[in-house]
Amino acid sequence: MPERTPSPPAPVPDPPPSVPVTLSATLAADEALARRRRAGERVLSMASGEIGLPVLPALRDRLAAAADENAYGSVAGSTALRTAAAGYWQRRGLGIDPGLVVAGPGSKSLLFALLLAIGGDVVVPVPSWVSYAAQARLAGARAVPVPILPGQGGVPDPDRLREAVADARAAGQHPRAVVVTVPDNPTGTVASAATVRRLAEAARELDLVVVSDEIYGDLVYDTSAPAVSPARYAPERTVVTTGLTKNLALGGWRTGVARLPDSERGRALHTRLVAVASQIWSSPPAPVQTAAAYAFGEPPEVVERVAASLRLHGTVVRAVAARFTAVGAELAPTAATCYLYPDFEPLRERLAAAHGVHDGDGLAGLFSERYGVGVLPASAFGEPGRPLRIRAATSHFYGDTAEQRTAALEAARAADPLALPWIRGSVDRIGEVLADLAGAPAPAPTPSPHA
Amino acid sequence: MPERTPSPPAPVPDPPPSVPVTLSATLAADEALARRRRAGERVLSMASGEIGLPVLPALRDRLAAAADENAYGSVAGSTALRTAAAGYWQRRGLGIDPGLVVAGPGSKSLLFALLLAIGGDVVVPVPSWVSYAAQARLAGARAVPVPILPGQGGVPDPDRLREAVADARAAGQHPRAVVVTVPDNPTGTVASAATVRRLAEAARELDLVVVSDEIYGDLVYDTSAPAVSPARYAPERTVVTTGLTKNLALGGWRTGVARLPDSERGRALHTRLVAVASQIWSSPPAPVQTAAAYAFGEPPEVVERVAASLRLHGTVVRAVAARFTAVGAELAPTAATCYLYPDFEPLRERLAAAHGVHDGDGLAGLFSERYGVGVLPASAFGEPGRPLRIRAATSHFYGDTAEQRTAALEAARAADPLALPWIRGSVDRIGEVLADLAGAPAPAPTPSPHA
Numbered sequence: 032m033p034e035r036t037p038s039p040p041a042p043v044p045d046p047p048p049s050v051p052v053t054l055s056a057t058l059a060a061d062e063a064l065a066r067r068r069r070a071g072e073r074v075l076s077m078a079s080g081e082i083g084l085p086v087l088p089a090l091r092d093r094l095a096a097a098a099d100e101n102a103y104g105s106v107a108g109s110t111a112l113r114t115a116a117a118g119y120w121q122r123r124g125l126g127i128d129p130g131l132v133v134a135g136p137g138s139k140s141l142l143f144a145l146l147l148a149i150g151g152d153v154v155v156p157v158p159s160w161v162s163y164a165a166q167a168r169l170a171g172a173r174a175v176p177v178p179i180l181p182g183q184g185g186v187p188d189p190d191r192l193r194e195a196v197a198d199a200r201a202a203g204q205h206p207r208a209v210v211v212t213v214p215d216n217p218t219g220t221v222a223s224a225a226t227v228r229r230l231a232e233a234a235r236e237l238d239l240v241v242v243s244d245e246i247y248g249d250l251v252y253d254t255s256a257p258a259v260s261p262a263r264y265a266p267e268r269t270v271v272t273t274g275l276t277k278n279l280a281l282g283g284w285r286t287g288v289a290r291l292p293d294s295e296r297g298r299a300l301h302t303r304l305v306a307v308a309s310q311i312w313s314s315p316p317a318p319v320q321t322a323a324a325y326a327f328g329e330p331p332e333v334v335e336r337v338a339a340s341l342r343l344h345g346t347v348v349r350a351v352a353a354r355f356t357a358v359g360a361e362l363a364p365t366a367a368t369c370y371l372y373p374d375f376e377p378l379r380e381r382l383a384a385a386h387g388v389h390d391g392d393g394l395a396g397l398f399s400e401r402y403g404v405g406v407l408p409a410s411a412f413g414e415p416g417r418p419l420r421i422r423a424a425t426s427h428f429y430g431d432t433a434e435q436r437t438a439a440l441e442a443a444r445a446a447d448p449l450a451l452p453w454i455r456g457s458v459d460r461i462g463e464v465l466a467d468l469a470g471a472p473a474p475a476p477t478p479s480p481h482a
Numbered sequence: 483m484p485e486r487t488p489s490p491p492a493p494v495p496d497p498p499p500s501v502p503v504t505l506s507a508t509l510a511a512d513e514a515l516a517r518r519r520r521a522g523e524r525v526l527s528m529a530s531g532e533i534g535l536p537v538l539p540a541l542r543d544r545l546a547a548a549a550d551e552n553a554y555g556s557v558a559g560s561t562a563l564r565t566a567a568a569g570y571w572q573r574r575g576l577g578i579d580p581g582l583v584v585a586g587p588g589s590k591s592l593l594f595a596l597l598l599a600i601g602g603d604v605v606v607p608v609p610s611w612v613s614y615a616a617q618a619r620l621a622g623a624r625a626v627p628v629p630i631l632p633g634q635g636g637v638p639d640p641d642r643l644r645e646a647v648a649d650a651r652a653a654g655q656h657p658r659a660v661v662v663t664v665p666d667n668p669t670g671t672v673a674s675a676a677t678v679r680r681l682a683e684a685a686r687e688l689d690l691v692v693v694s695d696e697i698y699g700d701l702v703y704d705t706s707a708p709a710v711s712p713a714r715y716a717p718e719r720t721v722v723t724t725g726l727t728k729n730l731a732l733g734g735w736r737t738g739v740a741r742l743p744d745s746e747r748g749r750a751l752h753t754r755l756v757a758v759a760s761q762i763w764s765s766p767p768a769p770v771q772t773a774a775a776y777a778f779g780e781p782p783e784v785v786e787r788v789a790a791s792l793r794l795h796g797t798v799v800r801a802v803a804a805r806f807t808a809v810g811a812e813l814a815p816t817a818a819t820c821y822l823y824p825d826f827e828p829l830r831e832r833l834a835a836a837h838g839v840h841d842g843d844g845l846a847g848l849f850s851e852r853y854g855v856g857v858l859p860a861s862a863f864g865e866p867g868r869p870l871r872i873r874a875a876t877s878h879f880y881g882d883t884a885e886q887r888t889a890a891l892e893a894a895r896a897a898d899p900l901a902l903p904w905i906r907g908s909v910d911r912i913g914e915v916l917a918d919l920a921g922a923p924a925p926a927p928t929p930s931p932h933a
Contacts, residue, residue, distance in 0.1 A: 055760035058557050086550045094769060095546035099537045099884070101734040106509050136587045136736065136763055143762050147620055148503070165761045169598055171622040283552040283768035285587060309506035310616045311594050312587060316767045317734035318545060433550070 056161045056411040064405045075460055077423040078405035080216060080369055082280035084343075084440060085433045087336045090279065090322050097321035104317055106309045108134025108288070112320045115327035116288040122329070123248070125262050125271065131291040133304055134315045134323070138246050138274040138287030141304075142210075144311060145270060145289065146170040148303035149240050151207030152199065156187045158372070158412030160216050160244070175199050175206050176413055180226060182363040184218030184372075185244075186211045189229040196237045208240040213258045214247040214367030217412050217422040219348070221251060221366045224259040231264030240300070241269040246287075249278035249337050252345025253366035267294035275326050277368075278337045286315060286323040336440070343443035344369050347458070348425045350449055350477065354462040355423075358469035369426035372409075375419040378469055382419065385470060390417035402464040428457040449477050503620060507612045507862040515856045526911055528874040529856035531667060531820055533731035535794075535891060536884045538787045541730065541773050548772035555768055557760045559585025559739070563771045566778035567739040573780070574699070576713050576722065582742040584755055585766045585774070589697055589725040589738030592755075593661075595762060596721060596740065597621040599754035600691050602658030603650065607638045609823070609863030611667050611695070626650050626657050627864055631677060633814040635669030635823075636695075637662045640680040647688045659691040664709045665698040665818035668863045668873040670799070672702060672817045675710040682715030691751070692720040697738075700729035700788050703796025704817035718745040726777050728819075729788045737766060737774040787891070794894035795820050798909070799876045801900055801928065805913040806874075809920035820877035823860075826870040829920055833870065836921060841868035853915040879908040900928050 060078035068074050086094075107113065113132040120127050135141040143166045146153060152173040155163045164174035177187035177195045187195075187209060199206050211230060214221045222230075234241045241261045251258050262269040274287035291301040308314075315323075326333055352371055356362050360373035375382060375394060382388040388397050391408035398404040398421065409420035429439040430453050442448040449455050455477045462474040511529030519525050537545075558564065564583040571578050586592040594617045597604060603624040606614045615625035628638035628646045638646075638660060647657050662681060665672045673681075685692045692712045702709050713720040725738035742752040759765075766774075777784055803822055807813050811824035826833060826845060833839040839848050842859035849855040849872065860871035880890040881904050893899040900906050906928045913925040 054557070054757045055764070058554065058760045058764065061554070062556060081554055086552045091549045094549040098542040098545040098549070098773075101537045101732050103509065103512070103532055103733050105513060106505070136591075136767070139761075140587075140763050162761050169758060169761060281552050282554050283765065285763065285765070285767045303503055306503045306505045307620060309509045310503070310590075310613050310620060312591050312736065312763075313506070313509065314734065314736070316587070316736045316770055318769075319767055322549075 053165065055165070056407055060405050060407060067403065072403055074403040074405065075457060076405045076427040077425065077461070078407055080277070080424045080426050081282050082277060082340070082369070083427045083429045083436060084280040084340060085436050086281065087279060087333065089330070089332050090281070090326055093322035093325045094284075094318055097318040100317040100321060102317060103314045104320070106314050107132070107305050108315055109317075109320045109324065111324040112288070112315075112327065115324040116290070119327045119329060120271070120290055125260060125290065127290050128293060131293055131297060131301055133289045133291065133301065133308065134320060135287050135289070135308060136285040136312055136315050137276070138244065138272040138289070140312060141272050141287050141289045142166060142242065142244065143170065144304055144307040145242055145272070146172060146208070147307045148300055149208045149242075151205040153242075154187055154192060154195065154206050154209040154239065155413065156185055156211065158217055158409060158414050159185065159210065159212060161407075161411050163210050164413055173199075173204055175204065179218075179222075182220055183222040183226045184220040185213050185215030186222040186226050186230050189226070189233040192230065192233050193237065196239070206237075206239065208242055209234055210242045210244065211261060212244045212247075213260060214251055216247060216368055217370050217407075218363060218372040219365035219368045219370040220363055221253075221256040221258050224257075227259050227261050228264045231261040231269070234261070234268060235265050239268070240296070241265055243269055243271045245271050245273045246277050247368045248273055250341060250344060250369070251367040252341055252348070253364075256366035258367065262290070262292070267292050268296060270297075270300070275323060278340065279326055279333070280340070281326075284319050284323070286319050288327070339440045339444045343429065343439055343448050344426070346443065346448050347428050347454060350458050351423070351425050351461055354458065354465050354474065357462070357474060358465045358471045360465075369424050371423045371425070372420065373423070375421075379419055381470055382468070386468070389419075391420045392417070394419055395421050397468065398464070402468070404461065404464055423461075428454050430454075504616065506616070507858055511856050511858060518854065523854055525854040525856065526908060527856045527878040528876065528912070529858055531728070531875040531877050532733050533728060533791070533820070534878045534880045534887060535731040535791060536887050537732065538730060538784065540781070540783050541732070541777055544773035544776045545735075545769055548769035551768040551772060553768060554765045555771070557756050557765050558583070559766055560768075560771045560775065562775040563739070563778065566775040567741070570778045570780060571722070571741055576711060576741065578741050579744060582744055582748060582752055584740045584742065584752065584759065585771060586738050586740070586759060587763050587766050588727070588736040589695065589723040589740070591763060592723050592738050592740045593617060593693065593695065594621065595755055595758040596693055596723070597623060597659070598758045599751055600659045600693075602656040604693075605638055605643060605646065605657050605660040605690065606864065607636055607662065609668050609860060609865050610636065610661065610663060612858075612862050614661050615864055624650075624655055625864075626655065630669075630673075633671055634673040634677045635666030635671040636664050637673040637677050637681050640677070640684040643681065643684050644688065647690070657688075657690060659693055660685055661693045661695065662712060663695045663698075664711060665702055667698065667819055668821050668858075669814060669823040670816035670819045670821040671814055672704075672707040672709050675708075678710050678712050679715045682712040682720070685712070685719060686716050690719070691747075692716055694720055694722045696722050696724045697728050698819045699724055701792060701795060701820070702818040703792055703799070704815075707817035709818065713741070713743070718743050719747060721748075721751070726774055729791065730777055730784070731791070732777075735770050735774070737770050739778070790891050790895045794880065794890055794899050795877070797894065797899050798879050798905060801909050802874070802876050802912055805909065805916055805925065808913070808925060809916045809922045811916075820875050822874045822876070823871065824874070826872075830870055832921055833919070837919070840870075842871045843868070845870055846872050848919065849915070853919070855912065855915055874912075879905050881905075
């Protein structure tokens with residue numbers, strides 16, 4: 032074929048504004064630490080909240096037995112999975128028609144699809160999980176930030192919500208949804224029922240859909256602080272999402288479920304959500320759905336595993352919290368999840384003088400570069416004003432091997448997980464780091480119960 | 483707590499324009515047929531191109547053995563999977579650094595994330611797969627439709643591409659990418675190397691990224707019509723996507739891979755794609771990645787299975803094509819996939835007089851309601867002008883049980899799949915339906931080789 036002389040290039044107009052898109056801060060931090068560990072460095076990962084525990088054998092066996100399932104099935108997920116998820120919610124006082132449950136490849140994907148299905152702008156709490164605001168931008172929406180009340184993480188202050196939504200609407204924006212996280216990431220706190228109720232009332236007044244991310248719902252270790260869903264107070268407008276990533280450590284399986292409201296609005300949103308899902312992911316992975324259906328059915332071994340995990344999380348996070356407060360960091364009483372969100376404001380002078388650190392980003396850099404400890408700065412959670420604050424996760428403390436992790440669970444059932452040398456070592460290590468960083472005397476090591 | 487008098491509702495401004503979002507036509511049709519089958523109706527599904535074949539035992543065993551993998555791993559997918567996919571492309575003359583491969587939960591998800599990562603509007607061929615235009619709308623972009631050349635499905639006519647992009651840019655739109663499908667869904671044709679080359683040259687002149695959906699790359703049964711990737715002619719700007727959904731019937735596993743260009747533009751796009759992936763799906767399901775890595779390595783049993791599947795597809799689709807042409811429907815010579823895209827224009831008068839059918843939507847309705855045969859109208863693929871055209875897929879003909887489907891593959895290896903009563907029955911059934919619909923004499927049944 033003869034070579035064609037190319038025409039002169041057509042003029043390309045100025046590009047449209049690019050969507051600002053950044054790698055998930057938690058996933059980026061995890062990958063960076065993994066590289067350093069492979070390079071032989073001593074590192075302590077407190078960056079992501081990935082739960083370092085093994086797959087429950089009963090679930091592993093269900094997935095293995097379902098390995099010959101290769102059909103797409105329904106976009107919204109199998110009847111078995113949706114029915115099991117409805118039962119899971121029923122046992123928590125939130126009964127729902129399985130026809131209003133939508134399963135997806137992770138609750139992250141469901142949250143994104145919900146933003147597309149709802150449309151308009153979205154109110155997010157400050158601080159909040161790294162991906163809400165990023166997802167809003169990808170969905171072509173604005174994230175309207177509203178601060179939490181002190182110690183009431185994950186729920187925008189209802190009064191400030193009213194102001195922010197009024198201001199946004201006056202400015203021509205279109206907030207249609209408010210995201211809440213109960214229990215909360217990053218603060219590890221659980222908003223009170225009264226606050227959740229006030230948020231639900233404000234959402235009704237403002238005609239907002241409430242998107243309640245309850246992925247940490249089974250991770251409340253402080254029994255005096257039960258997590259209450261806004262679906263109790265605004266059932267007609269609350270979408271609840273959850274999954275098996277936190278309670279059963281199945282992040283890598285990618286499975287999540289959404290519970291749509293049983294109302295005219297909810298059914299219309301269900302139709303749109305399933306349509307979005309059909310265009311973005313088709314259906315959740317079929318073999319995983321079968322194992323997930325078993326898990327959401329909560330047979331005794333699943334209930335026992337979740338309970339043992341919860342004891343483990345609570346024991347370790349409390350021990351680590353004590354290390355932070357021992358050097359003078361401020362910490363709201365944590366009640367759930369594997370997160371701590373300490374404020375180093377009381378140490379501002381020391382950090383500036385000894386380390387040249389003036390904000391959370393600098394503090395996270397210090398943890399990482401000087402000590403090999405991965406944490407995330409408050410700015411990753413949308414915090415303005417450069418607070419001297421970081422989020423630290425304890426969910427990687429349970430061991431590097433399946434054997435260690437299984438032993439950690441066993442210790443949580445019957446003994447003291449802090450007696451295991453690898454867990455005690457990590458807790459002591461963060462204690463040493465904090466003492467050095469704060470110029471405090473080195474702390475006594477965790478006493479061994481057998482010492 | 484005392485009841486609060488609710489404030490009067492705040493005024494809600496007019497909502498922003500809603501994203502039009504509709505359920506994937508193929509998935510919707512499949513679900514509707516499955517409901518009718520469960521209700522006891524005799525139905526013949528030719529709507530979706532889901533491949534009705536079993537999981538290869540070696541892959542089932544790999545997935546089962548990986549059921550204890552629960553870590554997220556890298557956003558872009560495991561090194562093993564990315565290296566295996568790079569090898570798959572290497573063996574097809576498209577060698578690539580595994581660092582430029584991104585795995586996702588299905589190539590559908592990757593295509594959507596690519597639209598977000600590229601930004602701007604996107605040219606799509608007419609006709610083309612149901613989800614390209616829908617994904618563009620969800621990404622906040624416009625789909626710029628450009629017709630194919632006759633018999634050259636999946637590739638916009640390069641000359642009309644230049645006109646359409648110039649017009650779109652003059653109108654203030656921002657086309658930045660062009661999607662091609664090689665081999666093509668819905669037409670079952672393979673664009674010639676010359677056409678692909680002209681498309682690639684036009685894309686370079688117009689500064690467009692080429693997104694080449696090559697999910698049907700291993701499904702070319704006409705060896706005189708090899709599929710050539712635009713990555714050969716515009717390597718600096720072509721992204722290739724594929725997966726295991728079609729060649730190995732693993733749609734329900736949700737696994738896909740993208741090959742980014744080894745160029746400055748490609749590396750920048752890789753960074754953005756991984757960032758989008760991190761915010762939407764985190765990582766592909768870990769156990770599935772391990773099994774997919776084995777499949778992309780193409781050990782002998784995988785190669786043999788793909789070859790047997792291809793013989794099965796080719797045999798059945800050619801037999802069905804003969805039924806369509808026998809009643810006078812027009813059909814470009816099909817060379818690949820499991821699709822037929824017949825045009826019933828020669829039967830227009832008959833269809834109007836006997837059935838009151840005037841376009842593809844009416845024709846699809848007739849197939850479904852009168853005969854229980856699921857097909858999709860041309861309008862589902864973006865065809866304007868209401869042509870009397872439908873897409874029919876033969877990939878559900880291989881049986882309803884794993885035993886039947888395994889026997890179908892066995893017959894494709896050693897004998898004639900059309901000799902199997904359930905396959906012959908489906909082929910004969912569509913022949914009867916077409917004869918009745920066209921007012922033609924009933925066709926002779928498929929001769930059995932043992933008759």
